[in-house]
Amino acid sequence: MSHLIVLAFDGADEAAKVREAIRQQQKQGLVALDDAAIVSRDAEGRVHVRNEVSRATMIGTGVGALLGLLLGNFFFPLTSMALGALGGAGVGALTGLGVDGGFVKEVKDSLKPDSSALFLIVRDADESAALALLRNYHGRVLQTTLDSETEENLRRALGDVDEGR
Numbered sequence: 001m002s003h004l005i006v007l008a009f010d011g012a013d014e015a016a017k018v019r020e021a022i023r024q025q026q027k028q029g030l031v032a033l034d035d036a037a038i039v040s041r042d043a044e045g046r047v048h049v050r051n052e053v054s055r056a057t058m059i060g061t062g063v064g065a066l067l068g069l070l071l072g073n074f075f076f077p078l079t080s081m082a083l084g085a086l087g088g089a090g091v092g093a094l095t096g097l098g099v100d101g102g103f104v105k106e107v108k109d110s111l112k113p114d115s116s117a118l119f120l121i122v123r124d125a126d127e128s129a130a131l132a133l134l135r136n137y138h139g140r141v142l143q144t145t146l147d148s149e150t151e152e153n154l155r156r157a158l159g160d161v162d163e164g165r
Contacts, residue, residue, distance in 0.1 A: 038116060138158060
């Protein structure tokens with residue numbers, strides 16, 4: 001089961017720095033992501049969104065291309081693979097593994113100037129390695145689908161601990 005984790009940071013490029021650090025953990029096999037997106041608001045208030053291609057879209061595109069190749073050759077031999085890939089991308093988007101666009105907009109609208117947010121859909125992770133990495137950054141947990149103990153560990157790692165909680 002994949003988990004949604006949304007983290008907010010002061011600094012327009014802080015989420016990108018955290019994403020790059022997580023990318024290094026991916027290369028080491030310590031974390032597996034289904035999707036990631038970075039939303040930032042620069043000091044002038046301009047919003048920037050960088051959404052990575054989701055695993056669901058890639059799978060859907062591949063399946064659609066294969067089906068287009070196999071079935072479409074009978075009807076549209078020259079364009080079957082391209083049409084299949086386009087249809088597959090739509091199927092991938094419907095599988096629900098990607099970050100919801102409406103929620104991204106909600107977070108984007110709530111960002112103050114010179115801040116950023118990182119959206120992650122985590123398929124698998126070495127929790128101790130991920131928490132050790134995140135201790136190098138200061139941020140806030142906006143939303144997760146993690147169990148309460150893991151979420152609290154994440155909050156502590158980011159310095160997002162409120163004594164009143």
